[in-house]
Amino acid sequence: MATGTGAVSGPSMPPPPASWSDLPPGIVGAVLRRLHSSPDLAALRSMCRSWRAAVRDNPPLVPPLPLLLYPNFALASVFSDGAKATGHRVRLLAALLDDAFPGQCIGCFEDWLVCTWLRLSIPLYPTVGADGGCVLVNPFSGEKVSLPSPTATHSCGAIKRSVPISNGNDEVVCTIHADEYAMALYKAVLSAPPNTGSSSSFELDLGSSCIVAAVSQRKGEYKLAFCTPETQSWCICEGNCIKSHIDIEFYQGKLYMVDTCNGDLFAFELEAHDCVFPVLSLVECCLIEKLPKTEYGYLEAGTST
Amino acid sequence: MAAATDDAGDSNEMIRVVSSDGEHFEMPEAAANLSLVLRHMIEDDCADAAGIPLAVVAAKPLAKIVDYCTKHAAKSSGLTIEEAEELKRFDAEFIEVDTDMLYDLLVAADFMGVEGLSKLAVQRTADLIKGKTPEQNRETFGIVNDFTPEEEEEICKENEWAFQITKPPSRLC
Numbered sequence: 139m140a141t142g143t144g145a146v147s148g149p150s151m152p153p154p155p156a157s158w159s160d161l162p163p164g165i166v167g168a169v170l171r172r173l174h175s176s177p178d179l180a181a182l183r184s185m186c187r188s189w190r191a192a193v194r195d196n197p198p199l200v201p202p203l204p205l206l207l208y209p210n211f212a213l214a215s216v217f218s219d220g221a222k223a224t225g226h227r228v229r230l231l232a233a234l235l236d237d238a239f240p241g242q243c244i245g246c247f248e249d250w251l252v253c254t255w256l257r258l259s260i261p262l263y264p265t266v267g268a269d270g271g272c273v274l275v276n277p278f279s280g281e282k283v284s285l286p287s288p289t290a291t292h293s294c295g296a297i298k299r300s301v302p303i304s305n306g307n308d309e310v311v312c313t314i315h316a317d318e319y320a321m322a323l324y325k326a327v328l329s330a331p332p333n334t335g336s337s338s339s340f341e342l343d344l345g346s347s348c349i350v351a352a353v354s355q356r357k358g359e360y361k362l363a364f365c366t367p368e369t370q371s372w373c374i375c376e377g378n379c380i381k382s383h384i385d386i387e388f389y390q391g392k393l394y395m396v397d398t399c400n401g402d403l404f405a406f407e408l409e410a411h412d413c414v415f416p417v418l419s420l421v422e423c424c425l426i427e428k429l430p431k432t433e434y435g436y437l438e439a440g441t442s443t
Numbered sequence: 444m445a446a447a448t449d450d451a452g453d454s455n456e457m458i459r460v461v462s463s464d465g466e467h468f469e470m471p472e473a474a475a476n477l478s479l480v481l482r483h484m485i486e487d488d489c490a491d492a493a494g495i496p497l498a499v500v501a502a503k504p505l506a507k508i509v510d511y512c513t514k515h516a517a518k519s520s521g522l523t524i525e526e527a528e529e530l531k532r533f534d535a536e537f538i539e540v541d542t543d544m545l546y547d548l549l550v551a552a553d554f555m556g557v558e559g560l561s562k563l564a565v566q567r568t569a570d571l572i573k574g575k576t577p578e579q580n581r582e583t584f585g586i587v588n589d590f591t592p593e594e595e596e597e598i599c600k601e602n603e604w605a606f607q608i609t610k611p612p613s614r615l616c
Contacts (some may be wrong), residue, residue: 158546158584165549165565172569180602184577186586187594 159185163192170196205277209240211253244352247328249276250283252350254323257289265289267356268320274332274350274367283332283367285350288321292371297411301418303379303404310377310421312364314411319374321354321361329388332367342366342410344391349408349416351393353384360384362395364408364416373417379404394424401426458485459494460509466502467494468509474516478508479556499554504547511537511560538567542584545571 166182170193173179183190241255257270269288275281292315302309329349342349347366354361360382362375382399393406403426409419458475460468475481475490484495497505514537518530540548545567552560572580581588590598 156546156550157586158542159586159589161546161549162553165553168561168565169568169572172566173572175573178569178573178575181575181577181580182572184598184602185580185584187589189586190590190598 159188161189161192163188166192167196207243207251207277209242211241211275244323245326245328248331249278250328250331251275251277252285252326252328252352254288257320265320267322269323272323272326272352274328274348285367286365286369286371288323288352288354288363288372289319290371291318292316299411299417301421303421303423305425306423308378310362310375310379310406310418312373312375312418314373314415314417315371316374319361319372320356321352321363321372321374322356323352323354323363325386326350326352327386327388327393329391329393341413342368342416344408344410344416349388351386351388353386353395355383362386366414366416369415373411373415375418379421379423458490459492460505461494461496462500462502462505463498464502466505468502468505470509470513471516474509474512477512477516477557477559479558481555497555500551501547504544504551507537507540507544507548508551508555508557508560512557515559534563538563542571 166189170179170182173182183193241253243251243253245252251274252272253275254269254272257265257268259265259270272285272288274283274285294315296316297314298311299313300309300311327350329351330346332348350365350367352363352365352372354363360380362380362384363372364375365372379395379397379402382397384395385398386393386395388394391407393408395404395406396402403424405422405424406418407420407422408416411417456472457469458472458481460470460475460481462468472485475485481490481495484490489495500508514533515530518526522530538545538548545564548560549564549568552564571583575583578588580586588595
């Protein structure tokens with residue numbers, strides 16, 4: 139493509155007419171201001187050195203928001219082209235993940251997306267409908283951080299801990315390295331973005347480490363699960379308070395879980411088991427006024443605290 | 444001032460301009476006034492019978508510019524909707540030129556300070572660029588890719604997200 143500067147088309151050609159690469163910088167800038175779509179702006183910057191230099195002082199290109207995430211994890215940006223408003227889609231990255239179709243985004247935190255994809259093993263039974271993988275992806279930097287698989291078997295011996303609900307009669311049982319689990323995660327929340335804790339050690343710092351909490355529904359069973367990018371398995375929580383559709387959110391260091399059918403709200407506190415695994419240390423039923431029932435059930439938990 | 448055709452006695456005066464390659468052109472003063480450079484020259488009494496020399500504007504683009512200014516000066520104020528539409532059609536046809544002429548018009552209109560024509564030519568250039576890859580654009584404008592491999596790589600990286608156009612799904616840098 140680049141032929142170098144010495145390329146001339148013939149020995150006795152008349153002097154060529156003024157070249158577009160000599161267009162005065164002010165005019166190149168004026169043309170730039172008439173372009174509105176990112177690929178066009180990028181194309182203008184990529185034409186030749188003099189054009190690139192002419193628009194150097196213009197603000198750098200950033201992916202225009204909002205972005206659309208496709209089931210194959212390709213990101214696209216939708217923008218209108220000037221007054222014509224002929225929105226067209228541009229793929230940002232070929233695909234965030236390879237071989238991750240069909241997948242979905244089940245949560246986000248700052249620049250990070252939590253993505254899962256269906257397990258497609260043969261035979262499908264007994265993991266039909268379960269997720270085959272889970273990963274944190276930053277579409278802006280292209281970074282990926284693997285999370286333990288939502289469907290796994292472990293033979294290193296399960297560690298069980300039951301945590302009583304401090305102001306109730308029930309309990310929540312959490313299991314690390316459960317022998318076998320197959321989850322279909324539908325929502326995930328993060329306590330912090332990954333890589334923000336002490337990077338040299340894998341030790342879990344509850345104040346700054348990235349803890350991923352997720353909820354799963356598969357074959358009518360609900361589960362609450364925790365992991366960090368450093369753990370090899372999910373810590374699975376089960377109990378009578380996790381029997382119907384639940385929603386979760388981190389808020390001020392605690393994880394809150396609301397049962398969207400009856401409006402019960404629970405607050406979970408976490409601690410580090412073996413310095414690495416996030417597990418429940420305290421479960422509390424928050425006594426709140428019952429939500430008014432609507433024809434669609436109760437309101438879902440949100441960040442509007 | 445340019446539009447005051449009735450009360451200004453000398454507004455029908457013809458202004459002569461000379462292209463860089465020595466061709467003479469005439470246009471009404473109202474038309475010349477659309478060029479900032481010519482207007483200043485007229486105000487400074489530099490417009491004489493010999494004509495105003497335009498050292499960097501060749502005859503071909505100058506003929507077009509004289510056309511443009513004459514048309515727009517004749518219809519500069521109190522336009523009816525029909526007249527405005529007609530002027531728009533004139534502009535659209537006027538700027539349907541090859542890239543060599545477009546380049547000359549861009550530079551000449553910029554030099555002579557003909558604002559409307561500058562805008563028209565800039566818009567036409569932008570329209571030619573829209574929806575095309577850098578390679579296609581280089582072909583359109585006869586621009587040689589003079590980036591070093593290192594610069595090319597940097598640009599590729601910068602544009603990675605922008606050039607993955609949904610269809611056709613090909614890498615474009």
